[in-house]
Amino acid sequence: MQAATMDPAEEPPSMLWGLDPMFSAHARLYVRDILQMTESIQVPGNDTYRNTSIYFYNLHPIYKVDVLGTVVYQREREDFFCYGVDDGTGVINCLCWKKDLFKEEDPTTSGGKHSDGAHGSFNLVAEMKKLRQAHQSRCRLEIGELLRVRGPVKTSRQQREIMASTYYKVNDPVMAVQIEWMMEVHELYRRCYDKPFQLQPTATGDSAISSLSKATNIIKDFLKQNSVTRFRPYDVLDLLQPLISSQPKAASAAQEPVAGPSACQQLRQLLKEVLKILQDEGVVYRKVKSQDEVYNATEQDKDLLIAVKDIIREDSKREKYAEKGCHILHILSAARHRYSLNLSKAALELVLKSLECNSDIVSTRDNYYTMF
Incomplete structure (x- = not known):
């Protein structure tokens, strides 16, 4: 399939794509529409968007999608699975990378000896084996099973495919998940997707x-x-x-000048x-x-990032925060006391996100952070 492209004059300016909520979301589009979306001329395959192109559906800029469908073909390679997903409107190829946990060797078959410990004690080897088996059962699917996959869209060898960032098998014996999905997607199309993205001011x-x-x-x-x-x-x-300077001027020179700010x-x-x-x-x-x-x-304030990182490192060692980590409100209070009284929660959230992306800290649960 040759990717369709849009006339550059018709495309919304890339600077304004972020104004459309669909740009930041995983769009729940039908596979048929994913295959037919037009590709952007402005930033095809730009590194900013993880080597994926930007596409348009009704002028909505889209680069990542959310699909639920039946596996109609399956191929396994050393590092990834290829699943063909059919949602009833079309079939799209989904490239699903294997996680490290999936590829790790089972310690019980590696030839090493592990002590089970005292009777009734926590057996790390056995628990890791259970975790690995559970992970593999959710990620290795057979034809006819239901798969949910989310990730950016890419055109490879003139074919659209999804580079899965998240994927898993869905157990749906009575089709309750599929029915709920179809109703939600229909409502999203009606209220959002089928309404073109408007950039021109009307008043x-x-x-x-x-x-x-x-x-x-x-x-x-x-x-x-x-x-x-x-x-x-x-x-x-x-x-x-x-x-x-580019604001509209008066309709005619004959109009009376109106007093206003310079x-x-x-x-x-x-x-x-x-x-x-x-x-x-x-x-x-x-x-x-x-x-x-x-x-x-x-995000450019290195001293702030260091201060927040030091707070989490020091307080994570305390017994009170050792298990769950430090709550964001505790970190905010400590950062205001140590660094700046004017630091907002929104600013701290950006700092925590940046530190987590750099693997300096980890989130143990919602709004809790720790450091190993």
Whole structure:
């Protein structure tokens, strides 16, 4: 199948894709629609999106999907499974990588001797064997079994396939899961997927919201691309100038001039609103509130990351937190006491996410973190 592509003039600008909730979600699309989606011209196979292309369904930008269907063919290789998944509308190939636990050698067959310990004691070897068997039973499927798979879409050898980030066998003897799935997907199509993504403002209020969204993304991109650690408002003010200059003018020169804020005032007000949004999202924060208005870029603040990591390392050793780890509110309180009173929970969540992505810390459960 030759991948269909969209006219670049019809594509929404990539800077605005994040405004569509579908871009961040695993879209529950029918396989038929996944196979027929048009491919983006702007960033095909871009590394930013893990070597996957971006596709469009009704102008909604999509790069990862969620599918439930019956296995109609199966191939196993040393490192992965290939499953053909049929949801009733079409068949798509799913590349499912084996986890390390799946490929590990069973210690009971490796020739080593392990002590079972005292009668009734915890047997690590036996428990690991049970865990390995349970994992393999959920990941090795036969034809006719039900599979749920989530992950980014990729076009390989002119064929669409899903690079599974999560996959498992679904036990559904009375088809309750499939019925519930079909009802939910139908509702998602009706309320979201079949409504095109609208970017053009239809009223003055929409225009203001659009400008604010554009301005927010401009500042975010500037901070990320330039690895900015600290900045003052006047450092980024000029970046938003084109948004003020491009605002629609009066319909005709004969119209009476209307009193209103100057371009400079509009620019400062826009930046003020953008900075508030960035603080609410935790992207930036003010370490010290003073007349010198300095903002710290949260994810680029190495001192903050080190401080949070030290808190988790030290407190995870305490008996109170040894088992479950440190709760996010405890970490927030300690970070405010040790580093900055103005640190927000949203900013801390970004720090924790960054540390976890770098394997500096691990999440033991929702909102609990520890370090080994």
